[in-house]
Amino acid sequence: MSYIIKGETGDWEIVVGLEVHCEVISKAKLFSGASATFGGEANTQVSFVDAGFPGMLPVINHECVEQAIKTGFGLNATINKKSIFARKNYYYADLPNGYQISQSDHPIVSDGYIDVDLENGETRRIGIERLHLEQDAGKLMHDQHPSKSFVDLNRAGVALMEIVSRPDIRSPEEAGAYLRKLRSIVRYIGSCDGNMDEGSMRCDANVSVRHPGEPFGTRAEIKNVNSIRFVMQAIEYEAKRQVELLEEGGKVVQETRKFDSTTGVTKTMRSKETAVDYRYFYDPDLIPLRLTDELIERLHKEMPELPDAMKKRFIENYGLTAYDADQLIMEKDIATYFEKAAKGHDAKKVANYIMGDLFGALNKLGKSINESPVSPENLGRMVDLINDGTISSRIAKDVFQFMIDEGKTPDEIVNEKGLKQVSDTSAIEKIIDEVIANNPDKVAEFRSGKDKLLGWFVGQTMKASQGKANPAMLNELLRKKLVG
């Protein structure tokens, strides 16, 4: 079911293309030897190259090139053996050179795609136009002084991968799914940490609307949205704004807009008249970047398993549903935890405990999967104890909680707390007999046809056994005794 805005002049379709900036994981910057780590004291991670001193020359960091190539593979894209760096000229206080070194008509990666899964089970293929390498800018602070802005160049020159999608996205949901998929790919590859709230992944959205079948409308670009949810909200708002404008007889102008997350509204930032003229030209300081076949082949061989392949494998090898596989592969650390826990155990049940009890507990504790008090081995073992009848799934809930609180193995907990399931017929019968003896009136009611009371008896007997009675046996024995 496609996303449609119902207007007075008919149905409107939205067309979205996303530009995502991913900060590359590397020790040093793209063209200098200064540290690319986040969070240093102001201007301590700045070399003369980054500060734009006269006569300083950029020298490219090989690691950033490798990261871009690997990400290119992750996007099913073409790796271009020759790419060229160009200067994108504009004046702003966060850009000491007066230009950003970027790539224009010869990017390092082009023509790829990623498949995104939607909630209704459909898969949509979103084209990737290009990925290019460029420098990040510095940081400005405007609130420190009445008439001055403070400039910190620590981030200036850190490598970015700009990943540009084709205008293939047709709904806010698809935009969200695309960003989540992209984030999980760069995280699996280890080329970007994908944290939008810390700014290491940032998104610009190009939005236009049209009646289905018509040519593309004029687009507006929404700059620098910093969460997936906000991107979705911004697109939804902007598309509605454009439809209303067009239906009132107005025109969409090509412009840059800003999304205000507190009001949920987009506003004009720069109109086309004041649009900057970047005057791209090849950077005379840098000759073309040429990649050897050996390098490309080596990196191809070194590619880790990516989310799509892992999902397929989880479904085939572990018998998981597509939905469950999706939950587990979303983050690499969760997938790794699952595989450790599932190894040699009932994988489906392990998956259920991870997505249910474990996620719930971690959420409450505010911990990540890597900080889980329950080790994957212990979780797998607990599932074994359920499956071989040592504990019931009801008791497993308690065992699990003890594992969370005390970090012990399930065997230790079961022994220490005496939680072993009672599967001994005579022991269970003894408890049942007591319950029956204590409740003659209820027994009479049951025997006179009030079947529903069976549930009540099950509850009472289970309680009397302190939850330890084997539920299947208890049910069967109870029914027999009651029917008499």
Place this chain on the structure above:
Amino acid sequence: MAIDKEMVKRLGILSRLRIPDENMDEMVNELTKIIGWVDQLNDVNTDNIIPMNSVVEDMNLPERVDQVTDGNIRDDVIKNAPDQMDGYFLVPKVVE
């Protein structure tokens, strides 16, 4: 290529140069001459010639290994700044 006052004004804005009105005619004149001279290049037949992206096409781009070898020179970096405070460069307030 025709150079007029509008274009000179725009070039001035783009390159952050203040061009006083009284110099405008002279600027237009000079730039027109310069462009006219460079325009001679258009007389050269470049059909079937692959454009070069650099004058050293057959060389490889020198690369560095991913190691932190620079930085921690804050005092040197901001020493020449017209204005500074607490290790920051200070610029007239800009809000975009």
